[in-house]
Structure formats: structure tokens, C-alpha cells
Amino acid sequence: MSENAYIKLVDSSTQQTVTLDELKEWFRYYKDITSKTGKQVEWNYSDKAFPYEIKETPEDSSGWFYLASREDRYKHIILGVSTEKILLDDETEKIQSYIQITLPESSTFGDKGKANEFSKFLAKKLKGELHLFNGRVMYYYPRR
Template sequence: MSENAYIKLVEGSEQQTVTLDELKEWFSYYKYITSKTGQQVEWNYSSKAFPYEIKETTEQSQDWFYLASGEDRYKHIILGVSKEKIILDDETEKIQSYIQITLPDSSTYGDKGKANEFCKFLAKKLKGELHLFNGRVMYYYPRR
């Protein structure tokens, strides 16, 4: 059965919406900074740190894409953006954006570890509310 993690963009977040193109840019930036770590230690770390490439389906979906790896311990991670309707404490409704990270049935434990790392990176950069695969919640935004 597939597993999901969510990064919800709440009131205290850096931004209130996110697009698929922005998500792809964050992915590229993450790969870049992990490759810099390899340069500092004089080791080709970029191929191991986050061994994924963006793959898009033929249907050109506007709300998701997947990351595929050619390494033997890694397979797939699916990333998407969406919105949900939430009810606030004062009974008013609000539209809230979120990023969904899905591990399909074919994913490995290596994929789960890399997905957790990337989720934490994104949540920290966006100051979001991270709902991990195990159901726990991490708050990266200033709480009152």
C-alpha cells in the first residue's frame, strides 16, 4: 500500500501557495546543494546523496510528477501539489495549499529515507507543517 506525507502551507508559512514549477526548482536546488557537500569532501556524493531525476508522464499532468532513480536501492517518489478546504476555529472555511509526497507500492526503504530528507528540507524552507509518513507532525513555522 502506498504511503503519503504532506507539507501544509499554513498561516505562518513563507508562502501560501506553491506551483509544480516551484517544486521542481526546489528539487534542482536540493540536488545542487547536496552535490556541493560532495565537492567539499572531495567525493562524488551527488550521485548518491539524492539519486533521482524528474520524470513526467505522457499525459502532462499539471499537479504531479515523479522522481525516478537508476540506482539499485531506489525506485520512485511521486510529488504533487493540491489544495484542500479547511475549517478554522471560528467556523470559517479557508483554502489551504499543500505538497503531497507519495511512495508507491514499488518504493523501497531507501526511497522512504530520501523522501523524508527531502520533506524536511522543503518544510524548513517553506516554514510549513510537515505530516510525516508515520503520522507524526513537525512544525517548521513560528507557532503562537
């Protein structure tokens, strides 16, 4: 059975919405900064730090893409963006954007570790509310 983690963009997040293209740019930025770590220690760390490439399907407009790896310990991570209606304390409804990170059944424990790393990175950058695969919640925004 697949597992899901979510990064919810709350009122105090740096952005209220995120597009698929922005998510791809964050992925490229993350790969870039992890490869710089390898340069500092003079080791080809970029191939091991986050060994995924973006793979797109013919139905790109559906709001998701997946990351595929050629490494033997890693397989796939699916990333998508969407919105949901939430009920506020004053009983009004609001549309809230979120990023969904999915591990399909074929994913490995290595995929789960890398997905956790990337989701924490994204939640920190966006100051979001991270709902981890194990059901726990991490708050990366200033709470009142």
C-alpha cells in the same frame, strides 16, 4: 499500499501556494546543494546524495510528477501539489495548499529515507507543517 506525507502551507508559511514548477526548482536546488557537499569532501557524492531525476508523464497538468532513480536501492517518489478546504476555529472555511509526497508500493526503504530528507528540507524552507509518513507532525513555522 502506498504511503503519503504532506507539507501543509499555513498562514505563517513563507508562501501560501506552491506550483509544480516551483516544486521542480526546489528539487533542482536540493540536488545542487547536496552535490556541493561532495565537492567539499572530494567525493562524487551527488550521485548518492539524492539519486533521482524528474520524470514527467504525458498528463503533466494533473498536478504531479515523479522522481525515478537508476540506483539499485531506490526506485520512485511521487510529488504533487493540491489544495484542500479546512475549517477554522471561527467556523469559516479556508483553502489551504499542500505538497504531497507519495511512496508507491514499489518504493524501497531507501526511497522512504530520501523522501523524509527532502520533505524536511522543503518544510523548513517553506516554514510549513510536515505530516510524516508515520503520522507524526513537525512544525517548521513559528507557533503562537
